[in-house]
Amino acid sequence: MELIIQFGVIAFLLLLGLVFGRAAEARHFRELKQKELILRQVLVFSEKHPPADQEFRGAKLVVGSVVIAEDYFKRIAASLKSLVGGRLTAYESLMDRGRREAIVRMKQAAREAGASMIFNVRIETARLSESDSNRQALFAAEFIAYGTALVPANRP
Template sequence: MEFLFFLGGFFVLIPVGYVAGRASERRHLASLAERERALRGISVAAGRGTSETAFRTLGLVQGSVVIGQDYFLAVATGFAKLLGGRLRPYEGLYVRARREAVLRLKADAAARGADAVLNIRFVTMDIASLASGSGITGVEIVAYGTAVQSPAP
């Protein structure tokens, strides 16, 4: 009887976790889209700029984020690992983390009065479970670059 109670709880919590995780992810994606519209005036580029343009350098700016995966994502990723191929559950995690890091970088640049960030770079670190030492339970992404102001026209 105790086993049936445990099994029933498992099959109830999985759909609840899936629905709650998807709702949280949708809210985060909506927040990202809204903030991206607000900060669209600040451009980011991997290059250093052209030699003809003299930028006023405002300093190093950075944005970092740590995003953890939910339990359902871990279960779905476990099935994907068994079958092989692309790990789609992780792709969404990395895309959201990268977008959030860039938004935080842009916010830092806007606070300094910049209108662009040049020479942007990313540092990524997978955060594994401390208990098991394997598997990804989250990701940390740091975006950094040089905040600049374009010359006045």
């Protein structure tokens, strides 16, 4: 009986994670697509040096960061997959969302500063979790994108 309750709880959590996690992910991807379209005018470069033939009025460090957590379904699916190895597709989409959201937020910061380009863009990821001894620790990752936003000189 206890066993049935235990399995029931796990199944319920899995279902919860599956339904809400997938809905949240789908919504997030839709929003990302929109925001990226709107922010297309802000160009990002990994290049360290701005082009010599352009004049800039100012430079500013812009940062965009986001923390994204897994859902229960992703956790179980990933732990199951890690038994046999291979692509952790459950986390691939999570990491993708994180990186894109961080860039979007960085671009928003740049646009507010009146910049049209961001140079030397870097993305870093940090894992947020309790100590490794705690198996129940939640997996969440912080994504931070930063770069130097340049405000063009010809801008009013």
